[in-house]
Amino acid sequence: MDMATGEFQASTENSRNLAIEAHGLVKRFDGTLAVDGVDIAVPAGAIYGILGPNGAGKTTSLRMLLGIIDPDAGYRRVLGAENPQDVARLIGYLPEERGLYPAMKAYEAIGFMGALRGLPLDVGRERGKELMEAHGLGHAVDKQIRQLSKGMAQTVQLLGTLVHEPKLVVFDEPFSGLDAINQGKLEGLIRGLADKGTTVIFSTHVIAHAERLCENIAIIAGGKVPYAGSVEEARDRIPAQVRLETRKREGRWRTALPAETRQVGDFFHFPLPESGIEPLLKALIEGEAGILSLSIERAGLHDAFVAIAGEAAARDMVADAEGKPA
Numbered sequence: 001m002d003m004a005t006g007e008f009q010a011s012t013e014n015s016r017n018l019a020i021e022a023h024g025l026v027k028r029f030d031g032t033l034a035v036d037g038v039d040i041a042v043p044a045g046a047i048y049g050i051l052g053p054n055g056a057g058k059t060t061s062l063r064m065l066l067g068i069i070d071p072d073a074g075y076r077r078v079l080g081a082e083n084p085q086d087v088a089r090l091i092g093y094l095p096e097e098r099g100l101y102p103a104m105k106a107y108e109a110i111g112f113m114g115a116l117r118g119l120p121l122d123v124g125r126e127r128g129k130e131l132m133e134a135h136g137l138g139h140a141v142d143k144q145i146r147q148l149s150k151g152m153a154q155t156v157q158l159l160g161t162l163v164h165e166p167k168l169v170v171f172d173e174p175f176s177g178l179d180a181i182n183q184g185k186l187e188g189l190i191r192g193l194a195d196k197g198t199t200v201i202f203s204t205h206v207i208a209h210a211e212r213l214c215e216n217i218a219i220i221a222g223g224k225v226p227y228a229g230s231v232e233e234a235r236d237r238i239p240a241q242v243r244l245e246t247r248k249r250e251g252r253w254r255t256a257l258p259a260e261t262r263q264v265g266d267f268f269h270f271p272l273p274e275s276g277i278e279p280l281l282k283a284l285i286e287g288e289a290g291i292l293s294l295s296i297e298r299a300g301l302h303d304a305f306v307a308i309a310g311e312a313a314a315r316d317m318v319a320d321a322e323g324k325p326a
């Protein structure tokens with residue numbers, strides 16, 4: 001479908017290096033505005049995270065990018081195609097709902113998934129065995145899916161997503177359902193894909209995964225994207241925090257501390273002044289503060305998320321990450 005090309009002319013110069021380009025995507029379901037004007041630009045070969053709490057619109061956005069559903073408005077171009085279905089064979093997709101045929105053997109399931117994306121069945125089965133060996137599941141190649149643990153079955157499905165060697169991989173909440181060890185392995189696998197030039201886009205409600213893996217992210221909340229860009233730039237939106245410990249609690253040096261200073265135990269916390277640390281240090285020394293320690297800490301992505309998406313969205317993310325009801 002040729003969506004609103006009159007409203008948005010993609011720049012060919014920029015498009016060349018973008019695996020995904022979406023502008024103003026909107027989707028409504030029976031009166032629910034699930035996605036309300038989402039813009040996303042994913043550079044080719046990048047690991048890109050879509051970050052947001054439950055119900056934010058992550059799955060709906062991904063499904064529009066895959067061409068599983070069409071947007072009500074907006075423009076998308078995926079691997080150069082305006083209809084993502086035209087490039088389906090170049091895409092691997094792990095949906096949020098996991099599921100494989102329980103009676104199939106693991107390597108057959110991987111071959112079957114490859115066949116759905118155009119790979120000859122025998123090639124896919126053979127690659128399935130190799131992939132399982134390479135990912136420490138060689139012992140389970142001949143097991144039926146129903147005989148595997150949940151985590152193992154999820155890894156098999158993941159390998160099935162990759163068996164046809166897609167150029168673009170779309171993972172919807174790939175880390176959920178995996179234990180810490182398998183989450184670490186999946187992070188390694190995602191990095192390995194990017195090293196080979198594959199573009200990876202994944203959704204998550206766990207900020208730490210995106211912070212460790214992604215150069216670029218989109219923050220999504222309530223169907224809107226209040227931020228899309230680099231993780232670095234998001235973190236730079238918040239001034240670094242100074243943590244100061246002094247021998248004395250009172251003295252004329254206290255006037256050098258910014259008004260927003262918080263005292264927590266023996267420490268004073270405040271944002272790094274715009275004038276930098278040196279004038280402050282000078283004032284503290286001249287005021288005889290007796291500095292015991294001073295550190296400057298750059299904001300993490302979690303703090304940036306709070307500043308951009310708000311406390312409520314951030315609380316939902318944390319609650320989800322800890323497995324508590326949001």
Ligand SMILES: Nc1ncnc2c1ncn2[C@@H]1O[C@H](COP(=O)(O)OP(=O)(O)OP(=O)(O)O)[C@@H](O)[C@H]1O
Nearest residue numbers: 029032034052053054055056057058059060061096
């Ligand atoms: N097929 C549908 N029919 C009706 N409403 C839908 C449908 N799919 C999604 N929604 C609604 O759209 C909104 C966004 O849902 P979506 O699944 O995209 O969010 P999400 O960020 O992926 O959340 P989660 O992490 O919980 O899957 C929610 O309010 C959801 O209830």
